[in-house]
Amino acid sequence: MKKFLILALALATTGVAFAQNPVISGQYSADPTAKVFDGKLYLYPSHDIKAINELDTNAWFRMEDYHVFMAEGNLESWSDMGVILADKDVPWVKQGSYSMWAPDCIKRDGKYYFFFPAQPDGNRRGFGIGVAENTRPYGHFTPRKEPIKGVFGIDPCVLTDDDGKMYLFWGGGGLVGAELDQSMDSIIGRPVRFDMTLPQGFKEGPFAFKHNGKYYLTFPWVKEKTEKLAYAMSDRPLGPYEFKGVIMDETPGCWTNHHSIVEYNNQWYLFYHNNAYSPHFDKNRSTCVDSLFFNPDGTIQQVKPTLRGVGITNARQHIQFDRFSSASEGVNYDFLNRKDYFEGWKLILPSKGSWAKYNRVDFGKAELKAVRAYVKAAQKSSLVLAANGVKIATIKVKPSDEWQEVITPVKSLPTGVVDLTLTSESKDTVEVDWITFTPDARPSGALITSTFTADPAPLVHDGTLYLYTGHDVASTHATNYVMADWQVFSTKDMKHWTNHGVCLSPDVFAPWGCRDAYAAQCVERNGKFYWYVSMGHVADENSKGGMCIGVAVSDSPTGPFRDAIGKALITNEMTTDKPHSWDDIDPTVFIDDDGQAYLVWGNASCKIVKLKDNMVELDGDIRVLDIPHFIEGPWIYKRNGLYYLVYAGVGSKPEMIEYCTTTDINSGKWEYRGIIKGNSTNCFTTHPGIADFKGKSWFFTHDGTLPTGGSYRRSVTAHKMHYKADGTIVVED
Numbered sequence: 001m002k003k004f005l006i007l008a009l010a011l012a013t014t015g016v017a018f019a020q021n022p023v024i025s026g027q028y029s030a031d032p033t034a035k036v037f038d039g040k041l042y043l044y045p046s047h048d049i050k051a052i053n054e055l056d057t058n059a060w061f062r063m064e065d066y067h068v069f070m071a072e073g074n075l076e077s078w079s080d081m082g083v084i085l086a087d088k089d090v091p092w093v094k095q096g097s098y099s100m101w102a103p104d105c106i107k108r109d110g111k112y113y114f115f116f117p118a119q120p121d122g123n124r125r126g127f128g129i130g131v132a133e134n135t136r137p138y139g140h141f142t143p144r145k146e147p148i149k150g151v152f153g154i155d156p157c158v159l160t161d162d163d164g165k166m167y168l169f170w171g172g173g174g175l176v177g178a179e180l181d182q183s184m185d186s187i188i189g190r191p192v193r194f195d196m197t198l199p200q201g202f203k204e205g206p207f208a209f210k211h212n213g214k215y216y217l218t219f220p221w222v223k224e225k226t227e228k229l230a231y232a233m234s235d236r237p238l239g240p241y242e243f244k245g246v247i248m249d250e251t252p253g254c255w256t257n258h259h260s261i262v263e264y265n266n267q268w269y270l271f272y273h274n275n276a277y278s279p280h281f282d283k284n285r286s287t288c289v290d291s292l293f294f295n296p297d298g299t300i301q302q303v304k305p306t307l308r309g310v311g312i313t314n315a316r317q318h319i320q321f322d323r324f325s326s327a328s329e330g331v332n333y334d335f336l337n338r339k340d341y342f343e344g345w346k347l348i349l350p351s352k353g354s355w356a357k358y359n360r361v362d363f364g365k366a367e368l369k370a371v372r373a374y375v376k377a378a379q380k381s382s383l384v385l386a387a388n389g390v391k392i393a394t395i396k397v398k399p400s401d402e403w404q405e406v407i408t409p410v411k412s413l414p415t416g417v418v419d420l421t422l423t424s425e426s427k428d429t430v431e432v433d434w435i436t437f438t439p440d441a442r443p444s445g446a447l448i449t450s451t452f453t454a455d456p457a458p459l460v461h462d463g464t465l466y467l468y469t470g471h472d473v474a475s476t477h478a479t480n481y482v483m484a485d486w487q488v489f490s491t492k493d494m495k496h497w498t499n500h501g502v503c504l505s506p507d508v509f510a511p512w513g514c515r516d517a518y519a520a521q522c523v524e525r526n527g528k529f530y531w532y533v534s535m536g537h538v539a540d541e542n543s544k545g546g547m548c549i550g551v552a553v554s555d556s557p558t559g560p561f562r563d564a565i566g567k568a569l570i571t572n573e574m575t576t577d578k579p580h581s582w583d584d585i586d587p588t589v590f591i592d593d594d595g596q597a598y599l600v601w602g603n604a605s606c607k608i609v610k611l612k613d614n615m616v617e618l619d620g621d622i623r624v625l626d627i628p629h630f631i632e633g634p635w636i637y638k639r640n641g642l643y644y645l646v647y648a649g650v651g652s653k654p655e656m657i658e659y660c661t662t663t664d665i666n667s668g669k670w671e672y673r674g675i676i677k678g679n680s681t682n683c684f685t686t687h688p689g690i691a692d693f694k695g696k697s698w699f700f701t702h703d704g705t706l707p708t709g710g711s712y713r714r715s716v717t718a719h720k721m722h723y724k725a726d727g728t729i730v731v732e733d
Contacts, residue, residue, distance in 0.1 A: 019076050019311030019360075020323035022276050022286035024069060026342055026450070026501075027080075030285035031102030031155070031205070031258040032271040037112070037137045041071040041264045043078065043271070044105045044114070048284045049098075061283050062098040064088075066116065068105075068138045072475035074265070075289075075311030076362070077708075079473035081138035082484040082505050085114060089510075090130060090143040094121040101127070102155040102205060102258055105137065106166070113184060114141045115156040117170075127172060129156045131184050140510045149186040151178075155258070159208040159215075159237060167237045171204035175219055177238055192238045199223070199230075199243055205258045208237070214298050217241045220257050226250045227257045229272065231300060247292075248272060248303045254282040261292060268292040269310060270303050277341045307333075308359065312417055315363045316707040318434040321422055322347040324356040331356050336433065346376075347432040349383075349424040359419040363387075366413040369440055371395065373406045374433035381426035385435070387418045397430060413437065436707040439682075444705040446715035447497065448489060454714040455519035455586070455633070456700035458691035459529075459557065465693045466490045466557045467700070467716065468522045468531070471502070474712035481712050483517040486533060488558050494693065494718065503559040506535045509550050512567060514538050518547065519586040519633060519687060522557065523615075525597070529554045530615045531561055532599065534585035537568055546572030546581030549601060551616050565616045570601065577624050578604050586687075589615075590636040598665065600625075603632040606647065628672045629658055633687040642727050645670060646688045654684040657701065661727060677701065677719075677731050684711040690721070697721045699731045 022029075028048035035042050049062045065086035069078045087093045087100050097119040104115045114132040128147030134140065153172030158180065160166050166180040168187060175195040178187040194217060195203045202222040209216050215234045220227040229248040232241035247270065251257060254275040261270055270292040278284035289310050293301045307323040322333040322345040330350045336343040347356055371385060373395050381397040393410050424430050438444075447453075452472035459466045467489045474482040485505035491497045504520075506513045513535050520533035530553055537548040549570035552561035570584050577583075580603075587601040589611070597611040599618075606627045610619040629649035636645050643665045649658035657677040660670035680686045682704035689700035699721040702714040709715055721731045 019309060019313045019317075020320050021288040021290075021305070021307055021309035022274070023078055023289055023309060024080075024287045025277070025344065027067070028277065028284045029067070029069075029287040030063075030256075030273045032273060032287040032289075033102070033104045033157075033207075033260045034262040034264075034269065034271045034289075035105055035107075035137075035260075036262060036264050037107050040137075041075070041262070042105070042137050043069040043071070043287065044103050045069075045273075045287050046100060046102050050284060061101070063100045064098050066100060066103055066114075070138065070473075070475075071264075071311075073312070073314075074362075076314050077317065077475075079475065079482070080484060081473065081482075082502075083140075083507050084134070084138060085116065085132050085141045085143065086507075087118060089140075090118065090132075091145050092120050092128065092130065092147055093118040099127065104157050106158045106160055107137070108160070108166075111135060112137050112141075113158075115158055115168075117154040117156060117172075118147075120147065126152045127154045128152065129154075129168075129170060139515060140507045142511075144185065146185070148180075148184070150191075151187060155205040157207050159210065161210065161237055165237075167208065169206040169208050169217070171206055171219070175203050175206050175217070177206070177208070179238070194232075194239055194241055197240060198232060202227075207260050209261055210237075211263075211294070212298060215241075216261070216300075218247060218259065218261060220259070224250075226255045229257055229259050229270075233298065244299055246302055247300055248305065251275075251305070253279065254285065256282070256285070267310075268294070272305070274305070279341070312360045312362045313358070314708055315361050315366075315368060315413075315437040318436050318707060319358055319361060319420065320344065320347075320434050321356050321358050321432050323358070325359040325419070327356040328354050330354055344433075347422075349422070349426075349430045349432065351429075352424060352427045355421055355423040357419055357421045360417055361387075361420050362417045363414050363437070364416075366415045367439060368413055368437040369409060370438050371408050371410050371435055372438060373397075373408070373435045374403055375406055376400060376403050376431045376433075377426065377428065379426060379428040381424065381428065381430045383430060383432070384423045384425060386421045386423070387414045389421070390414075394425075395435075397426075403433060410437075438707065444715070445703070445717040446706050446709075447718055448499075448716060449706060450499070451487070452706065452709065452713045453487065453489075453716040454483070454685075454702045455687045456689040456702060456716040456718075457519070457521040457588075457635075458689050458693075458698065458700055459522050459524065460691050460693050461524055461557055464490050464492055464557075465494070465691060465698075466522070467497075467689075468520060469716055470517055470519060472713050478712045481516065481518075485517050486520055486531070490558070494698070500558045504531060504533065504552055504561045508552060508561060509535065509563050512538050512540060512542065513548070513550055513563075516547070521588050521635075521689075523589045523591065524557070525591060525615055527555070528615075529557050529561075530564065530589070532569070532587040532589055534587060534601070537571060542567060543571040543573055547583070547585050548572060549584055549587050549599075553616075569599075569616065569618070575602075575607060575622060580604070586633045588634050588636050590638065592638065592665065598636065600634045600636045600645070602630070602634065604630075606630045606634055606645075623668065625668060625670065627660055627670060631655055633685075635688045635690055637690060639723070640727065644690075644729075646676065646690060646729075648686050648688070649675070654679045655686045657686055657688050657731075659729060673728065676729050680714075681705050682710055683714055685714070697723070699729075 029045035132141035633648035
């Protein structure tokens, strides 16, 4: 589904998924627990990772950490808020066991408690259930040193009753529950066994909740060969429970299912998993969601899984018609690439008159001027697009064996939420990857369309250009940045890119580093790669908080990276020329011909300091440079004996890219040379990165031109650039 609009190369998404099933793409997610905290819906799944050999049935499950995802708006999309806990963080977990199975999370007295199962170390057998804590529903959770006493099993679920009492349910050897002590480190009394009075068959994964005064115990149940979802009801939290029936039938091809049930914005939802992104290996699973309804007597109506899923899709998003709500006979879908299932699916319209409907698309006030479609057809074809049955566009498709983006101006679009129908007028097959609506008919210049990227930092190494980026995960309604981690992409020709995914996050710098993965740059020295990053600092004995600069190091440009020094290289307290707490951001590093390394950074003022040869210690005092119009985002390099300092400047608001030069980097005297590039389209900020690669000079920045993009959902772009005889920079559009 996701492809380069210009370069026509697919990349797997790593940070955002949309309102179709599965709801999480780019990574596997299983055993989803959905919870509503302070009006927001969060998803806590387990995280399947690929086995060494997917066809090896003895590989079993491999799960080593947990991500949390936050829903946006009307479940229109899901943002990956990053890793919240990994097995390496937990003192009592057996390392290498890959046993971080189905979790749960609750809020109590202003704190969040994350419950998870894992294999304990030493001679302890079976599984224990641990607890980790945080003051936020995402970010790094701190695990307790030991698991809950007296509990041995998997798949924990915690029900908090109206009187404040907590009840822990778990599986493994049956369905079991007990009242949880208020300290949450032990249980009260003897555990109660529930499954003995329920129909025969293997059971696990309990999820308990309360609705209209009744208690519901729901669970995966193997009645025949694979798991279906079933439930029982009671008047008391610890039963006895009376079996009521099936919530969802078996999923063909996937032995397990695991679920949660939650009410959000006056609608109930069933979250579950299948192996949609791993059709030949059911230990790599993916989260789905569909609406759930109760009968008047409180029993649950059986849920049938859908492709469309739930939620309202923004018209500016990629609308995946292969996740159709309904379709005519013969219409089908298939994987785009059977070597990488995460690229998603395509819609196949086989003949004239065949159609597919995609419901609940939000056009808002319809300030949109064009529809873009990513399509393919062997013969000249056309597609009719209708909204609530009214034709709004005819999409003309030229014959081609390659995917093509077709941009069709639209004069009149609907407002509000409508259903879209796509109908083929061709006698031959037409394939559709996605459609979207945009404010203009110009193609986006985004290099990467699968996820939002920002603050590009290129590095050329061994004939490959590596692009290090930030990762915007803010919602479409956000008024500030939410940046979960840093990503890496690479190319050998500026045409074909490889997505290396998330290679670093603030959690690597725990316990002192946290939140807000702002601009960063990676440089190589003596065979090691040093990644200088800006992020938040935990308030502790070393800093009162604010933004800081840390260093990660690796033997490879794509990691794994580790914290290089165990503390921040630059804290807010080390620079006092500006009063705000975010002036220490956006590091850029340059190694001069004599081997001297320099670190430059700042917001509202530009700072510089020398680094020692080890690249992780300062070598002298921090100086503040007098740079005209400087705002943030510096990039420093040298060419033909001339030092260049390129940065985001005030120019005329929004930010522009400006630059200065000097022949003596230590003099402090820089000559202002002007504006390189004006305002970024649909984005207040801009951020430079410059590299020479394959005999050409390239200028990288970001804008907000992707569907649903903007100032807090940015996309990296690349432009050719050249130099005049006097060293003046010229960037091509």
